[in-house]
Amino acid sequence: MGREDEVAVERLMDVHRAVLGRVVECYADTRADREDLSQEIGLALWRALPGFRGDCSERTFLVRIAHNRGVDFLVRRRRSATAPEADCEDLRPGPEDATGARERRELLFTALRTMPVGFRQVLALALEDLDHREIAEVVGITPENVAVRLSRARDMLRQKMRKVQ
């Protein structure tokens, strides 16, 4: 890859750094795992960008690659797509910091990481404010099916959040 492509990848990662950080958090829970996954996503973008023909938006292209690396990461680490419920319970904050934004955020991501991948992806994309059409483009199903899956995923997330709060 030439210097131009290298600059393009770095620019793409810089523009979407927040989105990429959140995708990483949806799949990896420790700092070391997050660093590894970030690197894998960077490498995948570096390989894929020269072939990007612009038939979808840059953001769609980027999140699809990032989520695919996340799925691959789970398989290679042989981690179940649905972690045991206990993981969720363990992170329940004490009463003194229950309202802390950081703790609430951590609870949300922990709950997301315990969800089946199909649900996790549509939820993460919807929380990213992608519309049904964009989610459908990333996930590869119809917008109608995105609506069905998202509704079930929201119910599951609500149950999980109720359990830990």
Add this chain to the structure above:
Amino acid sequence: MEDRCWQDWVADFTSEGTRFDPGVVAARVRRSSLVMVLETALTVGICLGLTGLLVYRIWVAPHPVVIAISAVVIAFVAVSAVVFFRVRQGAWRAAEQTPRALVALLRRRESSRLREARFSMKSSIALGLAVTLWIPWRLWVDWDGYCREPWRAVVGVGGIYVLLAVALFATRLWMRRRARALDILLEMERSFETGEENGGER
């Protein structure tokens, strides 16, 4: 109420969390891509070196046995190299597919790896049986030799069984790992099917 809950989740989700530092990631990517290039160059070098050595050996001493063994080794090296590069290219192309297509591809790969592991396990067991049948005959034809030097029987026979046991154990571990990965992929595929009961795949 439901909307407020969703808005809260969106706010929590998008609040500042893990830092994704493009500069650091780019530096790590550059390093790992350099390692990959060196790894590929090493693989190609070893393949070419081995092939060259065998061709030279055939040219120097064109004995039928040498030719046959060399041909088998060269074919094995060629097939391994093609598989290595095809799998690698396929893995990169898969990154641009939909997650569902990627999972289907990974599942097919894990299934074939599991089949290979099972085949390897059966081959090791068959080899063990063949060796077990061969040992009495070997002892019979060289009974005097083994009586004079009984350590040969212990080291020879024991060594074969130890090697077979190690191979079986390693294959068993490999099979378990593949089976676990396959379970995870099947579980993922099931989660992708939700909402597609009426044929929702694009």
